[in-house]
Amino acid sequence: xxxxxxxxxxxxxxxxxxxxxxxxxxxxxxxxxxxxxxxxxxxxxxxxxxxxxxxxxxxxxxxxxxxxxxxxxxxxxxxxxxxxxxxxxxxxxxxxxxxxxxxxxxxxxxxxxxxxxxxxxxxxxxxxxxxxxxxxxxxxxxxxxxxxxxxxxxxxxxxxxxxxxxxxxxxxxxxxxxxxxxxxxxxxxxxxxxxxxxxxxxxxxxxxxxxxxxxxxxxxxxxxxxxxxxxxxxxxxxxxxxxxxxxxxxxxxxxxxxxxxxxxxxxxxxxxxxxxxxxxxxxxxxxxxxxxxxxxxxxxxxxxxxxxxxxxxxxxxxxxxxxxxxxxxxxxxxxxxxxxxxxxxxxxxxxxxxxxxxxxxxxxxxxxxxxxxxxxxxxxxxxxxxxxxxxxxxxxxxxxxxxxxxxxxxxxxxxxxxxxxxxxxxxxxxxxxxxxxxxxxxxxxxxxxxxxxxxxxxxxxxxxxxxxxxxxxxxxxxxxxxx
Numbered sequence: 001x002x003x004x005x006x007x008x009x010x011x012x013x014x015x016x017x018x019x020x021x022x023x024x025x026x027x028x029x030x031x032x033x034x035x036x037x038x039x040x041x042x043x044x045x046x047x048x049x050x051x052x053x054x055x056x057x058x059x060x061x062x063x064x065x066x067x068x069x070x071x072x073x074x075x076x077x078x079x080x081x082x083x084x085x086x087x088x089x090x091x092x093x094x095x096x097x098x099x100x101x102x103x104x105x106x107x108x109x110x111x112x113x114x115x116x117x118x119x120x121x122x123x124x125x126x127x128x129x130x131x132x133x134x135x136x137x138x139x140x141x142x143x144x145x146x147x148x149x150x151x152x153x154x155x156x157x158x159x160x161x162x163x164x165x166x167x168x169x170x171x172x173x174x175x176x177x178x179x180x181x182x183x184x185x186x187x188x189x190x191x192x193x194x195x196x197x198x199x200x201x202x203x204x205x206x207x208x209x210x211x212x213x214x215x216x217x218x219x220x221x222x223x224x225x226x227x228x229x230x231x232x233x234x235x236x237x238x239x240x241x242x243x244x245x246x247x248x249x250x251x252x253x254x255x256x257x258x259x260x261x262x263x264x265x266x267x268x269x270x271x272x273x274x275x276x277x278x279x280x281x282x283x284x285x286x287x288x289x290x291x292x293x294x295x296x297x298x299x300x301x302x303x304x305x306x307x308x309x310x311x312x313x314x315x316x317x318x319x320x321x322x323x324x325x326x327x328x329x330x331x332x333x334x335x336x337x338x339x340x341x342x343x344x345x346x347x348x349x350x351x352x353x354x355x356x357x358x359x360x361x362x363x364x365x366x367x368x369x370x371x372x373x374x375x376x377x378x379x380x381x382x383x384x385x386x387x388x389x390x391x392x393x394x395x396x397x398x399x400x401x402x403x404x405x406x407x408x409x410x411x412x413x414x415x416x417x418x419x420x421x422x423x424x425x426x427x428x429x430x431x432x433x434x435x436x437x438x439x440x441x442x443x444x445x446x447x448x449x450x451x452x453x454x455x456x457x458x459x460x461x462x463x464x465x466x467x468x469x470x471x472x473x474x475x476x477x478x479x480x481x482x483x
Contacts, residue, residue: 001483003412004419009136009426010478011096012089012433012450013384015143015188017072019436020102022079026118029108030073031145032202035061037068038442038457055204058148069458071437071444076453077463082126084465088451089433090133092471093478097135098383098429099126100143100188103169109149110165115172123173127180137181138321138383138429140248141170141232143188144439146202156202157193157221160303163228170232171239178240185383186229189250189323191278193222201225212299219295220302226281227308230315244318247282248383251275251322253361253368257331257346267330276375283320283376285313320372323384323431327351327364354387356446362410369418369425379424385411386431388438388446391468399452399468408470409483416483434465450474 017033024030035058061070078085089097103110105119130137146156154162170186192200197214201221208214229247236243252274256267272290280288287309295302328345351359365385372380387407391399408430418425435449444455450471454461477483 003481004416009096011094011429013098013429013431014436016100016102017145019075019078021075021077023073027108027116029104030148031104032148032151033145034072038071042441055206071442074459075437083129086129086133092475094135096138097130098138100140101173102145104147107169110147120176127177138183139181140185140188144199151202157224158203158217160224163224166228167231171235174236174239182242182244184243184245185248186232187225188248190225191250193225194218216300219300223302223304226312230312233315246319246321247317249278249322251324251368253327253364254330257329262332266332270330282317283378285316319379319381321381321383324365326358327361362414365411366414366418369423370421373423379426382428384431386448388448390445391447397466401468401470404470405473
């Protein structure tokens, strides 16, 4: 079977905080992502435990720098090994590399008058290396690495002053890299603003008296990001016609647990506010009517101006990108729950799950692509999809990861089916082409890559890169365009 679409952009995705390292070199400051230590006792299936990290613990992480291990400060040392890694991506046949820029490498405290030139030059060299290797770049402007000073001094994205700081950062890098980068994403998984406000917004529960106030601040921060994204799209139109602006949303596709109308309705309401709400704002430029009822019934009051709504309406995205890892079920009553990458969902007896409790559903990807295409009629791009597994090198310095080959193949088949359905999907970047530090659990042992990196959870190891079996499979797939 051949893959249907020619000139499809196959590639891989990473983020600065999970690969770069060099956290204290050449003017860079700490980000929130780099201030969470590895916890060997963490319940990896508990979303509450993963998200439960207090403001005081962040503050203590500066004092405890020599007592605990902070994996994202070291990543996989992409900062020094980017040429080697990009050469491996080229060898694998990647046509596009999705990566992000660390805000604190360009504006260390977020509010400086002038950018850090050493940071500017580092990314320029990375982009030029990608171009030499024949790869397009999809660049995420903010990917969960808010400078600590933004959270400490401004209370994160709940403060409208941060909008201007972010726009200055975005405008700087668009001007610098407009001829090197074509595809741009203002935020990674923008809906994480309300699902994990510390991660997505840099705001802390302790700064609010009640859960209601914290929830209200989260939606205010989300709105501020919606407006900032629209302003960046508006600015990009005057900077370069080469820039194509998309969005990035953590897609949460769910099914009703059965055909009981009560559960069908519950799933509809869940899909509206956990999924379509975010797409509707960035793709249609409106706050949908169902969201207004949701806010009204929960007494959520967001400071929104008519000018902000006008900018959001007039500056929608050119294409939609999303992450897709799993699906789950929804029920009005209690149900047997599974863990997930962002929310706890119901178990689906027809699906298998990873050791982290993420249910594997390739057909759900086809369903998702069809639903988004029917609803928005915008080109689609799968910007994250992959499987994390605990892996070790074997005696031949490789990993026989047939499970990853099966996972990728089954998802690729469903992308092909969606294309045959008439869906305009133009690219896919797997999470990840190379092992990285896990976002949520700070592990190196949770491995997603086609390429093994010799570090353990405490960064013991030599950091060498080794090709897994899936590397050869992916390379052959790209060369032949056949499953």
